[in-house]
Structures are given as structure tokens and as C-alpha cells.
Amino acid sequence: MSRKTDRDPAAELSRMPISQRYLRFVERPLPERERKKLGLWKGATWGDALVFQQYNSALQGRSEAAREIREAIEGKSDEGIFSSADRQVEIRVVWDDEKQGQEENNINNSISK
Secondary structure, X not given: OOHHHHOOHHHHHHOOHHHHHHXXXXXXXXXXXXXXXXXXXXXXXXXXXXXXXXXXXXXXOOHHHHHHHHHHHHOOOOXXXXXXXXXXXXXXXXXXXXXXXXXXXXXHHHHHO
């Protein structure tokens, strides 16, 4: 099991009081005046308005908004592994589950045949 799945989100939020407040606020209903101004549907939340505005910014050509959307959906892009031409890079994979590693090895062997 990975470390990420072992975490307790409620416990993490108790250690992050500002993030906890953001989380609560973003789910609150958007006031009618702001909802109508943005042209959002009934029941829209502050989070909906935030996402709507972020998309509008991206559509207006603001690359930082487009990057934020992409990273929220896909995660940060890999920066890759770079080394000088004189150096060799070795990558070692350690499997949590021995069976999974064996299955991957079988797949790689069948591909190389």
C-alpha cells in the first residue's frame, strides 16, 4: 500500500487550518447576485465560480491559468532525467508486491520476443 493511501485526510486538515477553511468555503452556495453575474446554474458554489473563472482566464490566453487547469487534471508534467553525456543514469525499480513485479517481468519478456 502506498503512503498516499495510508493518509487520513481529516487528520491532515486538522494540521492545516487555512486549507480546512478553504475546503469548507469552496462548497458554500454562491450568493445569487454573483451567480447571476457569472451566468452560473442554480445551486452553484464558490468552487464552481472559481473553476469557471479559471477556465475563462485560460480562454483569454493566460497561460498560467491553462497550466493550472492541466496540472489539476493531469498532475505536474515530468521534468525528465537529465545527465551530462559523460554520465550514465541507472534507474532501479523496487516492487511493493513481488507478484506484481513478476507479472511486469513476464510482460517485458513477451514484448522483447
